[in-house]
Amino acid sequence: MNLLVTIKEVAKLAGVSMTTVSRAYNPKSVIKESTRQKIFSIAKDIGYAPNLSARGLVTNKKFVIGVFLSSIHTNMSTFLSDILSNIHDGLPDNYLLSVEGIDRITDFNQKVKNRFDGVIVVSQSTADDTFIYQLKDNHIPSVVILRPIDNDDIYNIYSDDETGILEEIKLIAENGHKSIGMIGGRPEFVASIKRRRAVETGCAINALSLEPAAIKMGDYSPESGQVLMEEILELPTDQRPTCIVCANDDMAVGAIRACYENNINVPNDISIIGFDNVDYSKISTPALTTVSNPIGLMSNMAIKKLISIINDETDNDNPQTSVVLQPKLIIRESLANIK
């Protein structure tokens, strides 16, 4: 099989000009259908595939979409496959999907500029803002998901975490709890700050007390949830809350693990609730009461929006640049009714 089959050879064999072959590959150009079929048939025979470098040089298109996450590391839960499979579902066939961590970009010009037709930023941290504004400055079509960006020019899809937490706290109060603790997330993540504030607000509204000695900040990993829960369990029993609110499911599972090792039954001895509704929260023991975080849906909406931006289908019907999704309470087993 030849390594360098060009448009020229196809043209010669088909008895047409290069332009005609080129047109055969462009869906919206005028060409007799029989000619197109003939060209495709020959192309297939000799193994011709358009050279995208040459095409890109002329059209300035790359047929590559970039997905940039704040960071790619092990221990990401099922996060990544959820995002990628949902993006692929909306990705046109001829596009490639490149995946990269923002924290690894050393040279924007080399790594990003001139390489993507569009970019989806899955952002968890304000540290990503520099990158996001570079995208904007370079006029690279972008959609930012997962956290709100305070800029009307940037298309943005995120979930209304506060409402979710507020509902969670209300549910806890309704189940007769009076005092709660919390295991929060990384302080550098916007979501952590907002979730913590929402917990405080929720406690105020529902006349719950948030035990200061049982407020811990983790790093979203199961291990940190476990370690921090150990600390909470060491509290004198009169200070120990009857329910611990965790900033994500991973830490909640770690917290359950800590209880298990200390022979403390969840939820009979203490209740634990999570956030995110990751896949395995429903098969953990006990199954987690949590709040959905529709990251798959956001990813799918993001790629659809991005493609429409790239194809310049500016929707004047729907000019809004931000979409806020509503979270949903998922009630399972880890919260006890102690009334």
Added chain:
Amino acid sequence: MNLLVTIKEVAKLAGVSMTTVSRAYNPKSVIKESTRQKIFSIAKDIGYAPNLSARGLVTNKKFVIGVFLSSIHTNMSTFLSDILSNIHDGLPDNYLLSVEGIDRITDFNQKVKNRFDGVIVVSQSTADDTFIYQLKDNHIPSVVILRPIDNDDIYNIYSDDETGILEEIKLIAENGHKSIGMIGGRPEFVASIKRRRAVETGCAINALSLEPAAIKMGDYSPESGQVLMEEILELPTDQRPTCIVCANDDMAVGAIRACYENNINVPNDISIIGFDNVDYSKISTPALTTVSNPIGLMSNMAIKKLISIINDETDNDNPQTSVVLQPKLIIRESLANIK
């Protein structure tokens, strides 16, 4: 910021020719260091980034590595982030990493040909073979990991599952078990077949009986583990084995969940062991006794090998095309000693 800064403008501003600017960006070309620095400085000022389409047209390089998985779907455990973070660790700065599922490729010529400098195939199924041979036919540098390929021309890294299983079975026997059951994986995956056979062999060696009524085949999802375990629990008690071997950790966790719902304690009432040693197997309750499947390590070895192939650093010291990794027994809590 200008959208189309070319080599020409940099050349003009630096008072040199286009060729010299081009040389500045090629590490192994002869150029005075001061000129190079001057060019870089100007390039940075006016926001120049080489146009990779133009470069690729000449050099036939794409600066894109492709990662192809058998399939990308939700519920993949932490598999994907483990693979990607390890590949990124070995990826040169100027390369993009494209991620795709083999099961979504409709047109090899369009999606693959002429688009990658090299490809890593993370293969779980013989269904991928067509794709793998297309890579070979098109002379695209490739490394296949996760499952053995029976072809000496294809660079291949995988783990010796059988040995792992055999050790697992031996451990079960040493802990006093006499009869076991199994929850296997998808029959279309090579690994499933081999793991099942290894279980049978292990039973023969260690004088264990594999209860026919307690052999079930699942699809590697936690849900299938749960459903299948329910079936096993419905068996009359004299037929119910004292230990269930699961083909992966996800199904093992599902099986534990089934026990929990039926008030059966793991491992006191029944033992369950897994395979893969995924991240959360150590914080599940009980923590899983399992076998490591060094997929992160394989990914890292694969990218290093691939880059060396691309850079034509043919290592005559080490001409082997296959590497077999040894698995490790991870002993935790889910297997009881019933002696």
Added chain:
DNA sequence: ATGAAAGCGCTAACAA
């Protein structure tokens, strides 16, 4: 150590 010119494979006017 640097420059001039040819050409990579393709698309986009313009012409027929």
Added chain:
DNA sequence: TTGTTAGCGCTTTCAT
């Protein structure tokens, strides 16, 4: 509906 021609931005001879 199809063909001719110019040129996209870069690297690579071959000079100097």
